[in-house]
Amino acid sequence: MFEQTTTKRETMTTNSTLFQRTKVRVTDTVQATVPVDRVIQSVALTLKAKRLAGMMKALRFEERPIPDPADVPLEEIDVSNPFMNRQGQWYPYFARLREEAPVHYQPKSPFGPFWSVTRYADIQAVDSNAEVFSAEPYIVLGPPPFNAEMFIAMDPPKHDVQRRAVQGVVAPKNLKEMESLIRERVQDVLDNLPTDRPFDWVERVSKEITGRMLATLLDFPFEERHKLTYWSDTISGSADATGGTTHQDELFPAAVDLARNFTALWHDKAARRAAGEPDGFDLITLMQTSEDTKDLIKKPFEFLGNLTLLIVGGNDTTRNSMSGGVLALNRFPDEFEKLKADPKLIPNMVSEIIRWQTPLAYMRRVAKKDVHFGGQFIRKGDVVLMWYASGNRDERKFENADDFIIDRKNARNHMSFGFGVHRCMGNRLAEMQLRILWEELLERFDRIDVIGEPGYVQSNFVKGYSDMQVQLTPKPAREQTPVRVEATSGA
Amino acid sequence: MGTITFVEHDGTPHQVELEDGSSLMELATNHGVPGIDGDCGGEASCGTCHVIVDDAWITTTGTRTDLESQMVEMSPECGPNSRLACQLRASPALDGLTVHLPEFQM
Ligand code: HEM
Ligand code: FES
Numbered sequence: 001m002f003e004q005t006t007t008k009r010e011t012m013t014t015n016s017t018l019f020q021r022t023k024v025r026v027t028d029t030v031q032a033t034v035p036v037d038r039v040i041q042s043v044a045l046t047l048k049a050k051r052l053a054g055m056m057k058a059l060r061f062e063e064r065p066i067p068d069p070a071d072v073p074l075e076e077i078d079v080s081n082p083f084m085n086r087q088g089q090w091y092p093y094f095a096r097l098r099e100e101a102p103v104h105y106q107p108k109s110p111f112g113p114f115w116s117v118t119r120y121a122d123i124q125a126v127d128s129n130a131e132v133f134s135a136e137p138y139i140v141l142g143p144p145p146f147n148a149e150m151f152i153a154m155d156p157p158k159h160d161v162q163r164r165a166v167q168g169v170v171a172p173k174n175l176k177e178m179e180s181l182i183r184e185r186v187q188d189v190l191d192n193l194p195t196d197r198p199f200d201w202v203e204r205v206s207k208e209i210t211g212r213m214l215a216t217l218l219d220f221p222f223e224e225r226h227k228l229t230y231w232s233d234t235i236s237g238s239a240d241a242t243g244g245t246t247h248q249d250e251l252f253p254a255a256v257d258l259a260r261n262f263t264a265l266w267h268d269k270a271a272r273r274a275a276g277e278p279d280g281f282d283l284i285t286l287m288q289t290s291e292d293t294k295d296l297i298k299k300p301f302e303f304l305g306n307l308t309l310l311i312v313g314g315n316d317t318t319r320n321s322m323s324g325g326v327l328a329l330n331r332f333p334d335e336f337e338k339l340k341a342d343p344k345l346i347p348n349m350v351s352e353i354i355r356w357q358t359p360l361a362y363m364r365r366v367a368k369k370d371v372h373f374g375g376q377f378i379r380k381g382d383v384v385l386m387w388y389a390s391g392n393r394d395e396r397k398f399e400n401a402d403d404f405i406i407d408r409k410n411a412r413n414h415m416s417f418g419f420g421v422h423r424c425m426g427n428r429l430a431e432m433q434l435r436i437l438w439e440e441l442l443e444r445f446d447r448i449d450v451i452g453e454p455g456y457v458q459s460n461f462v463k464g465y466s467d468m469q470v471q472l473t474p475k476p477a478r479e480q481t482p483v484r485v486e487a488t489s490g491a
Numbered sequence: 492m493g494t495i496t497f498v499e500h501d502g503t504p505h506q507v508e509l510e511d512g513s514s515l516m517e518l519a520t521n522h523g524v525p526g527i528d529g530d531c532g533g534e535a536s537c538g539t540c541h542v543i544v545d546d547a548w549i550t551t552t553g554t555r556t557d558l559e560s561q562m563v564e565m566s567p568e569c570g571p572n573s574r575l576a577c578q579l580r581a582s583p584a585l586d587g588l589t590v591h592l593p594e595f596q597m
Binding site: 124127128130156160163164167168171172173410412413417419420421423427428 | 561562
């Protein structure tokens, strides 16, 4: 039987009543529902059996130096190599593809054959055409570790129904409610950073703030927030799916743990609401109070799919934008001066950071019928990758596209959030999170210096950083800043 | 050629000169009307130029196309007169048109 769950919760470091809780014991009355972890375990066993029988080959990647694009025949170019970003080769390769083969075919990558679409306008056309280009069955290049039901990989009309059921949690109206809590949590992180020595920005800032944000969104026990980060990293780091470093055997325990915890989260919330706790603004409350989703727990794959999508979708993306922004301002120091002179540029800079970084390099589609596209003949069933990372550097759309320009006029036109029905559901949350981070950073620090080179994640999908040493220089004490003096004398 | 009025969610009106051939999204963004983003540049693929046409005008503008529905119907503020401003072309026939902005764009 599915075990009984006890979740310990403690009062948080915030004075919001929503998060002031004492221990809640869950006396779970809904245990008759499907034991989700069992389902996942059985999938794992099937896959393992298949692999032992030689029916599936698990991928492993070894890093070798990647030659310059000019030295590789066009038809051999394989931009799915998970070391492209680390070796700084993606942009030169994409530049060549955009010029010489904007719709390019790679017949024999480790992940199988695929098309690459690399120009801005072409990517937008594919992304906006769900009738010809299907997001099913998955949106990464290789098969994901397990088939959770996620609407990011569903076509309309099923997609629309599922998205509508949960999007309220990241809708701007709800974000307004969460903003002050998110800000407090950012302030707390920044106030505890060392200023007398370099530290790892990825670990201490990007991962930490993102973990806190996701915990806020799900009302997940705050002190266990690192689990969210761990699950998400493990899932999106799958070698077979994205060329990452996690392998099937590590994936399944994580998936089972996730399933068990999220199921408990649901029942725990139900128990607390039944005991009279006022409703919060989190996803589970939202689901339990909406007619369409109040029994979602009875459809465990859909329930888990939605939650997993939120943590995986919101994790690497936001994290790497937080690190990427710091790196960009170090690579283009004049822009930092511009920013300090005019903090009102923050919102536009946030869009420019997301363009420059492009945290997710591509989304995958499958042609539903034969189609002529960009001078090529794409056959029904062919895999098509829309390389946002390339489209965002397309000079046809962005002048001096490789430069980071915080007051770039059309920064908002970046394609990092995709276009069409799957356009990122968390875009406003991501923007808000980054805006708050930069507002709070400018309050506190004069310099944010990257020391040495950052480490880059091994992946053909997540464009991000594994570590980045940063040295902070605090602003002179606040009382001494002219802004404050003027404000006081004017009052 | 005349003017049209964008009314912000809080009731603030913005009157803008019609320019033949421009879309209403372009008119709004070029004149700094707050509340219209136009992130996809007018391709009906971002849903950030959502406007709600005044009842009196809906027969003149027409109701939304299927292409627009795909995007705009995902907004919780979508109503029967919801349109994407990038899919509405300025023309003399629209002189005097009033459209309302939703509280939030997607
Ligand atoms: C800078 C940060 C982010 C970036 C660059 C990003 C990028 C993307 C991209 C490229 C897509 C697919 C678009 C397409 O197929 O056309 C997407 C979809 C999605 N994202 Fe994000 N994302 C970010 C932050 C977030 C956050 C914070 C959340 C939630 C907490 C989130 C949740 C989702 C969901 C649920 C979808 C699926 C939408 C659908 O299929 O309708 N994302 N995101
Ligand atoms: S500008 Fe993107 S939908 Fe109108």
